[in-house]
Amino acid sequence: EAGVTQSPTHLIKTRGQQVTLRCSPISGHTSVYWYQQALGLGLQFLLWYDEGEERNRGNFPPRFSGRQFPNYSSELNVNALELEDSALYLCASSRDRGYDQPQHFGDGTRLSIL
Amino acid sequence: QKEVEQDPGPLSVPEGAIVSLNCTYSNSAFQYFMWYRQYSRKGPELLMYTYSSGNKEDGRFTAQVDKSSKYISLFIRDSQPSDSATYLCAMTSLRGSARQLTFGSGTQLTVLP
Numbered sequence: 001e002a003g004v005t006q007s008p009t010h011l012i013k014t015r016g017q018q019v020t021l022r023c024s025p026i027s028g029h030t031s032v033y034w035y036q037q038a039l040g041l042g043l044q045f046l047l048w049y050d051e052g053e054e055r056n057r058g059n060f061p062p063r064f065s066g067r068q069f070p071n072y073s074s075e076l077n078v079n080a081l082e083l084e085d086s087a088l089y090l091c092a093s094s095r096d097r098g099y100d101q102p103q104h105f106g107d108g109t110r111l112s113i114l
Numbered sequence: 115q116k117e118v119e120q121d122p123g124p125l126s127v128p129e130g131a132i133v134s135l136n137c138t139y140s141n142s143a144f145q146y147f148m149w150y151r152q153y154s155r156k157g158p159e160l161l162m163y164t165y166s167s168g169n170k171e172d173g174r175f176t177a178q179v180d181k182s183s184k185y186i187s188l189f190i191r192d193s194q195p196s197d198s199a200t201y202l203c204a205m206t207s208l209r210g211s212a213r214q215l216t217f218g219s220g221t222q223l224t225v226l227p
Contacts, residue, residue: 102163103160106157108157
């Protein structure tokens with residue numbers, strides 16, 4: 001069974017630019033979660049999508065947004081990039097939105113802002 | 115105060131040692147508890163997942179949950195150099211639309227051959 005796949009693996013951008021990160025969940029999984037892992041801040045929840053709808057978002061500004069497609073893949077968009085957006089962006093998926101469904105992570109996209 | 119506190123480490127042990135990794139939490143709504151292992155430049159890998167208070171064993175790994183004390187632990191028996199990684203505790207609640215995981219800050223473990 002293929003795991004969660006993310007692309008690209010690395011990105012370098014400059015302040016003010018926009019970026020799109022992509023995630024394919026494990027086959028059969030309908031829920032996708034996005035997390036940010038920044039140095040010194042740990043893993044922080046960004047967004048949760050299930051069945052094409054945004055279900056919850058973390059404490060991040062509106063320039064962080066995303067969507068989920070009918071095939072359950074997802075993309076994360078970040079506008080007006082700032083230096084502190086440099087981080088590893090992790091996508092996770094779970095079988096459905098049940099409380100008891102564990103989340104499985106991809107290897108992330110490492111975003112560097114110059 | 116953070117909702118989840120994790121012993122920061124780093125922790126260095128000889129091969130074959132028993133390792134104990136610990137987290138405490140303050141939010142009584144947390145009901146599901148997980149341990150993830152993260153190798154350098156990789157995503158977190160789910161090791162253990164439990165709901166009930168008590169012990170859950172899987173091979174060399176034992177997860178322990180004490181909901182009354184708001185304390186969880188991961189024990190690694192017969193530790194191996196391949197266990198060298200950062201270990202993250204994570205938990206989630208049963209309330210409303212919350213499905214996101216709240217993570218501890220991670221404990222970096224090195225097992226010396």
